[in-house]
Amino acid sequence: MRYLPLTDGDRREMLAAIGVGSVDDLFVDVPREARRDGPVDLPEHLGEMEVERAFAAMAARNLSTADVPSFLGAGAYGHHVPAAVDHLIQRGEFLTSYTPYQPEVSQGTLAYLFEFQTQVALITGMEVANASLYDGATACAEAVTMAARITKRKKVVLSGGLHPHYREVTETMTRFLGIEMAAAGPDWRGGEDLASGVDDGTACVVVQNPAFFGHLTDFAPLAEACHAAGALLVVVVTEVVSLGAVRPPGEMGADIVAVEGQSLGNALNFGGPTVGVLAARQKHLRQMPGRLVGETTDVDGRRGFVLTLSTREQHIRREKATSNICTNAGLCALAFTIHLTLLGEVGFARLAALNHAGAVRLADRLAGIDGIDVVNDTFFNEFTIRLPKPAVAVVDALADRKILGGVPVARLIPGRAELEHLLLVAVTEASTEAHIDALTEALREVL
Amino acid sequence: MADVDATLTGNRGLALEEAVIFEQDSPGLSGVDLPQPVPGNDRLGGLGRSGAIGLPGLSEPQVVRHYLRLSRMNYGIDSGLYPLGSCTMKYNPRLNERLARLPGLGGLHPLQPISTVQGALELMDACAHWLKVLTGLPGITMAPAAGAHGELVGLMTIRAALEARGDARKRVLVPESAHGTNPASAHACGYAVESIAANVRGRVDVGALKAKLDADVAAIMLTNPNTCGLFENDIIEIADAVHDAGAFFYCDGANFNAIVGRVRPGDLGIDCMHLNLHKTFSTPHGGGGPGSGPVVLSAPLVPYAPLPMVERRGDGFALVEHAGDSSAHPLGRVKGFHGQFGMMVRALAYMMSLGSDGLRQVAEDAVLNANYLLARLKDTLSLPFEGPCMHEVLFDDSFLKDTGVTTLDFAKAMIDEGFHPMTMYFPLVVHGALLMEPTETESKATLDQFIETVKGLAERARAGDARHFKDAPRLTPRRRLDETAAARNPVLVWRPPPPQAAE
Amino acid sequence: MGIVRYTKEHEWIRVEDGVGVVGITKYAQEQLGDIVYVELPEVGAGMTKGAEAAVVESVKAASEIYAPVGGEVTEVNQNLADNPGTVNTDAMGEGWFFKMRIADTDEVDRLMDGVAYQEYVESLS
Numbered sequence A: 001m002r003y004l005p006l007t008d009g010d011r012r013e014m015l016a017a018i019g020v021g022s023v024d025d026l027f028v029d030v031p032r033e034a035r036r037d038g039p040v041d042l043p044e045h046l047g048e049m050e051v052e053r054a055f056a057a058m059a060a061r062n063l064s065t066a067d068v069p070s071f072l073g074a075g076a077y078g079h080h081v082p083a084a085v086d087h088l089i090q091r092g093e094f095l096t097s098y099t100p101y102q103p104e105v106s107q108g109t110l111a112y113l114f115e116f117q118t119q120v121a122l123i124t125g126m127e128v129a130n131a132s133l134y135d136g137a138t139a140c141a142e143a144v145t146m147a148a149r150i151t152k153r154k155k156v157v158l159s160g161g162l163h164p165h166y167r168e169v170t171e172t173m174t175r176f177l178g179i180e181m182a183a184a185g186p187d188w189r190g191g192e193d194l195a196s197g198v199d200d201g202t203a204c205v206v207v208q209n210p211a212f213f214g215h216l217t218d219f220a221p222l223a224e225a226c227h228a229a230g231a232l233l234v235v236v237v238t239e240v241v242s243l244g245a246v247r248p249p250g251e252m253g254a255d256i257v258a259v260e261g262q263s264l265g266n267a268l269n270f271g272g273p274t275v276g277v278l279a280a281r282q283k284h285l286r287q288m289p290g291r292l293v294g295e296t297t298d299v300d301g302r303r304g305f306v307l308t309l310s311t312r313e314q315h316i317r318r319e320k321a322t323s324n325i326c327t328n329a330g331l332c333a334l335a336f337t338i339h340l341t342l343l344g345e346v347g348f349a350r351l352a353a354l355n356h357a358g359a360v361r362l363a364d365r366l367a368g369i370d371g372i373d374v375v376n377d378t379f380f381n382e383f384t385i386r387l388p389k390p391a392v393a394v395v396d397a398l399a400d401r402k403i404l405g406g407v408p409v410a411r412l413i414p415g416r417a418e419l420e421h422l423l424l425v426a427v428t429e430a431s432t433e434a435h436i437d438a439l440t441e442a443l444r445e446v447l
Numbered sequence B: 001m002a003d004v005d006a007t008l009t010g011n012r013g014l015a016l017e018e019a020v021i022f023e024q025d026s027p028g029l030s031g032v033d034l035p036q037p038v039p040g041n042d043r044l045g046g047l048g049r050s051g052a053i054g055l056p057g058l059s060e061p062q063v064v065r066h067y068l069r070l071s072r073m074n075y076g077i078d079s080g081l082y083p084l085g086s087c088t089m090k091y092n093p094r095l096n097e098r099l100a101r102l103p104g105l106g107g108l109h110p111l112q113p114i115s116t117v118q119g120a121l122e123l124m125d126a127c128a129h130w131l132k133v134l135t136g137l138p139g140i141t142m143a144p145a146a147g148a149h150g151e152l153v154g155l156m157t158i159r160a161a162l163e164a165r166g167d168a169r170k171r172v173l174v175p176e177s178a179h180g181t182n183p184a185s186a187h188a189c190g191y192a193v194e195s196i197a198a199n200v201r202g203r204v205d206v207g208a209l210k211a212k213l214d215a216d217v218a219a220i221m222l223t224n225p226n227t228c229g230l231f232e233n234d235i236i237e238i239a240d241a242v243h244d245a246g247a248f249f250y251c252d253g254a255n256f257n258a259i260v261g262r263v264r265p266g267d268l269g270i271d272c273m274h275l276n277l278h279k280t281f282s283t284p285h286g287g288g289g290p291g292s293g294p295v296v297l298s299a300p301l302v303p304y305a306p307l308p309m310v311e312r313r314g315d316g317f318a319l320v321e322h323a324g325d326s327s328a329h330p331l332g333r334v335k336g337f338h339g340q341f342g343m344m345v346r347a348l349a350y351m352m353s354l355g356s357d358g359l360r361q362v363a364e365d366a367v368l369n370a371n372y373l374l375a376r377l378k379d380t381l382s383l384p385f386e387g388p389c390m391h392e393v394l395f396d397d398s399f400l401k402d403t404g405v406t407t408l409d410f411a412k413a414m415i416d417e418g419f420h421p422m423t424m425y426f427p428l429v430v431h432g433a434l435l436m437e438p439t440e441t442e443s444k445a446t447l448d449q450f451i452e453t454v455k456g457l458a459e460r461a462r463a464g465d466a467r468h469f470k471d472a473p474r475l476t477p478r479r480r481l482d483e484t485a486a487a488r489n490p491v492l493v494w495r496p497p498p499p500q501a502a503e
Numbered sequence C: 001m002g003i004v005r006y007t008k009e010h011e012w013i014r015v016e017d018g019v020g021v022v023g024i025t026k027y028a029q030e031q032l033g034d035i036v037y038v039e040l041p042e043v044g045a046g047m048t049k050g051a052e053a054a055v056v057e058s059v060k061a062a063s064e065i066y067a068p069v070g071g072e073v074t075e076v077n078q079n080l081a082d083n084p085g086t087v088n089t090d091a092m093g094e095g096w097f098f099k100m101r102i103a104d105t106d107e108v109d110r111l112m113d114g115v116a117y118q119e120y121v122e123s124l125s
């Protein structure tokens, strides 16, 4: 068995050194009735080729976004990841290291996390960022509990433009904490009024930019209304590339920003793993969840990095910690930061501009098809269209033509007649003119 | 060995210094060539970004060199022995990485039509099947993103099941040796945490436990094998007592590597247990994550498991994404999309590679390696609890008494010898803990070298050479770092240096 | 200088003109090591004896500080925000945490005096 270096000779010698006759003697503390003498009912070991074949067969039963035109978004985006990213994250020293608890042998991880935190703070327009959380949806839930701790309040208002998974995760994760959640109905037309729901018991209002349905909003007035009531504004960003083109939440007065970072450096992976991250104001630092890396010096006076402010975390504070999180999304954060370093100032802005321009082109094309309405006035790289038929049926018909045509709103918010005809369509730099032609052609056919 | 003279660059041969990216900025450079967008009307509604972000510009070769140099300042399992107790730092097979990157797996969008992802759902179902058989429990949720997330999801499932029977309970019992995530998760589930003492054998004090069990206890959270590396021999008695009190038995499965393929937690009376795929099932830790923490469930908990769920329907697979589509009472969603699919790919590849026979061998070799360390080091170090141990062995710092050397100093000296240190100061139940988990993927030769090194260092400490330890490590890219200064004045983002005043 | 009394949790309280000044003892700061942060109560907060009043943190540990007696917080030591190390260098003086109006001076009398506290600390090692 290729992963096991002990030989039978080694095992015998080691048992002798321990002073037992067989390995069974090492399991004596297991109650007799729970000891299994034979293997469990599963197949025996396989060579690399056999395993590869089995996975290739499963992969072949899927339609990959890599092979066909895809306009899928709704919180996960198919961007092109430069070759260098995937090469570098597979360096054994990155891939196979643990959390950097021993800073002297982890300066690589600590340095890139420091750079990651800085990049996130810059693109969100915030003062500090943590070293990652699981994903955008759990980051949103963490932002809410953080706001409740800071304000010592229990009421939370969720925008109808928030991604339905983020709303559901936030509701589930806070379900037993006595937090009172007021979730607005789906705001597919944009322009909902949230400010009037804010009062002196409100911990925070959670909005998303661009919204789930694609709209862009200037949240500065809402931020003001929140602050006047002593509440915080949490802004969720599910498409991080938008920050290359759109005014960042920090400039709109956000107090906490919860970001899904998958779009930078990370493959779609059927939705996970991705990388969540939280950015905040310096004054709320001690209420932040998750790891933080800080700069310091070593005994020889050279700059170095360490995990810091760990008294917020579970391994020290136990039930009084700001979160139970331990393992985070380190390697996905590495992919994110390498991709953003490759892009740089110019490349990030251009990537965002390309995404937007492609979406504008597609929106204009679709608006020209009989029976299709483009719902949004504003959007970044994703927008909502209204079809003359239920969107699920249309998407299935497109899939039959090997086109992944978008995400029906009803997939995420079922059972609402007014949403049944709505389809989310996303464009990235990976969408070609030929893809756009194929989609418009196919839509004409299936409608 | 004479100290090497200082170099002009700060580099030392293959040990290369590296500035942060913000200090390597060539404005205008980019490492990605993208076409110029065709100018047109924008639809940003006046919300376009104004002003520069402040990201540095670098070319691709500069970027590759930057991260390569950083990687070389890290120690990984690929570098050498990483005996970090409780973390199961085993070899991460490269086949897993290749398979996770197949376009038909890594390139799947989570919201494609279900008909276009049948292979992915089959894979999730297969991974779930292996984990259920290995644990002997009937249900599983694949949604949680890591062990701690699994703990919280498991507890929420328990709470939902209890509340559904109109039985709101308020407390969760957690042994004092538990990992910090256990009490933190119980708190995040709205429970009060009550600590249970350990006995002199490093196990839960069953008497103390029974005394605390009453109709207000929702669950006990026990780690088994526990964080001292010991199997809880009284576990079946504990399970019976917990069930008699109407509570559920949560097991922290972080240490499953010790028993995989040999003992099924379902046979021990466990109701709910998370599995860290990034420990027992070889998915890489990646410098902190990502992980994956599926939770196996006993029959009474299955209806309350969170969304989504993969279900076999006819000869295909369905994905239950909404409570309305389920006959049960699902908890709701705990993470975006469907869990850490990429980690399930890797874990399944690992399980299929080893098979039922190989996984059993994994547990045996892991336990053998740990007991070998125990046997050969017990006369040098101090052992708080008698063996046999399971997959990890716990020592305390009494062997360092009056040497002036602390557990931390000792660990730092091991770094200079080319080993990653063991886990220190955890669990909290012994003083100055040193918790060593070699895993099954270490050879006897590596263990022998490690043993001789530990013995040599212990001798040096007892010989009064505290200086050697206080100054360690000497041979790393950075020596001991000032964590106090970092915490007193947190610098968490890079800032440009203030402009130099003109002379 | 008024009288100084001690608790088993290693807080001290010095009573000056009916106002109690509270801090942690030299022994406590030694046990904690370099102090990096002190979370202070709000001025005006009322607390009963034994209530959680503040948190003191080193790099690897956090400890709660309990009110040695009941009363109301009248002032906190703002200097600790920027210079938490003062607790290490002058635990019994400049490193005080907060001042409080004492509700019941009998509670002070029931605490340990310097000699009793010294004996208590010696019994711990």
Ligand SMILES: Cc1ncc(COP(=O)(O)O)c(C=O)c1O
Binding pocket: A325, A326, A327, B086, B087, B146, B147, B148, B149, B179, B181, B182, B223, B227, B252, B254, B255, B276, B291, B292, B293
């Ligand atoms: C015993 C134990 N429980 C729980 C956890 C938490 O798991 P994770 O880091 O995957 O969240 C760990 C690992 O760090 C652990 O060692």
